[in-house]
Amino acid sequence: MLEISNRTRTLGTENAFVVLGEVEKLCAEGRDIVNFCIGEPDFGTPESVKEAVIEAIKAGKTRYTPSPGMMELREAVAEYFSESRGIDVEPDSVVVACGGKPFIGYSILTVTDYGKGHEVIYPNPGFPIYESQIRAQGAVPVPINLREEKNYSFDIEELERKVNEKTRLLILNSPHNPTGGVLSREDLEAIADVVKRYDNLWVFSDEIYSRIIYDREFVSIASMPGMQERTIMVDGVSKSFSMGGWRIGFAANKKLAKYLARWVTNTESCAAQPSQCAALAALKGAWSDVERMVKTFKRRRDLIVDGLNSIEGVKCLKPGGAFYAWPNVTEACRLVGVKDSEEFRKRLLYEAGVAVLADIHFGKKIEGEGEHIRLSYATSDKEILEGLKRIKEFISENRVV
Ligand SMILES: Cc1ncc(COP(=O)(O)O)c(C=O)c1O
Secondary structure (H helix, E strand, O other), X not given: OXXXXXXXHOOOOOHHHHHHHHHHHHHHOOOOOEEXXXXXXXXXXXXXXHHHHHHHHHOOOOOOOOOOOOHHHHHHHHHHHHHHHOOOOOHHHEXXXXXXXXXXXXXXXXXXXXXXXXXXXXXXXXXXXXHHHHHHOOOEEEEEEOOHHHOOXXXXXXXXXXXXXXXXXXXXXXXXXXXXXXXXXXXXXXXXXXXXXXOOOEEEEEOOOOOOEOOOOOOOHHHOOOOHHHEEEEEEOOOOOOOHHHOOEEEEOOOOHHHHHHHHHHOOOOXXXXXXXXXXXXXXXXXXXXXXXXXXXXXXXXXHHHHHHOOOOOEOOOOXXXXXXXXXXXXXXXXXXXXXXXXXXXXXXXXXXXXXEEHHHHOOOOOOOOOEEEEEOOOOHHHHHHHHHHHHHHHHHOOOO
């Protein structure tokens, strides 16, 4: 029999795409759905970037580039990382790829060996690709539970208990998908203190939402004393510049850059040159677009969080970054008589016409944490208000207690 490998059969996925499939099907049937599933800004590519790319294409920038990326772009990324993180990043330490996502797999491949029991610590709830890639690369996934009572920051004691001589990589993600939680300078200092006790422990710092942050400063663990050399810092243009479809992300680490670039050579060869030109134009001249988007996101965050908190059975902390709300719906589930957030999500979709994701799409449930759903507010004020109205009506019309 022609067989599929275990590695592939058990490969995880992003359930957002599965739910999006359900939403598309309902829309095709003529249903009117308010969609809170999308993890992508709704603003479109900045105009100045579009124009620069058209010129670049006309000038013949449609060829292969070196695997780590065009030198001009690596220089611009190094400058961006250096200025925004307050550290000195050299262009040679930078690698460009098709999004921030490929660096998750490349980094795990670069610092762990298959089947050797090397452990990787990652946040739970969290971006589902972390766990999926850790397993696929033959490392051991070790979740760190992020709890509501701690505002979804790290529990240092849990980190101390879970890290050991076999831990090769610690994955951080701040601002965080799905909770919107942000690690403070104090949190990062405490994490760095634990990490530095181990000689062979790298950090993968997923900073893809670094520019989408409200009321506080963004801090990278790479800027903590002694941490830059062991941190793989990752950012990109998908979220900050609303350029997800261009597929450009970048990583920086002096020692690992040449190995990450070799993974690029073995997979993508290089990121598409027109897209690299787009990222360069964004970094060089689209920061006012970013500012405008973040202002809008902040207003929407307040709109959605206040709206959610006014619904009986729903409690929502104010996220410090990204564009996700992560309300606790334990009481709402009880009120409408559903067993968990996934059943709640399905009923919201099919009965109320509101698409959200459930906590099980972001990792294993944590005992005592209750039920949560994720709403992306990368959508218009009008849609937000309509979605909130539908959720409120759904709960009040379907009460069983
Ligand atoms: C936490 C996190 N990391 C990485 C990515 C991937 O971003 P990119 O589009 O740059 O591959 C996402 C996208 O949703 C994300 O939420």
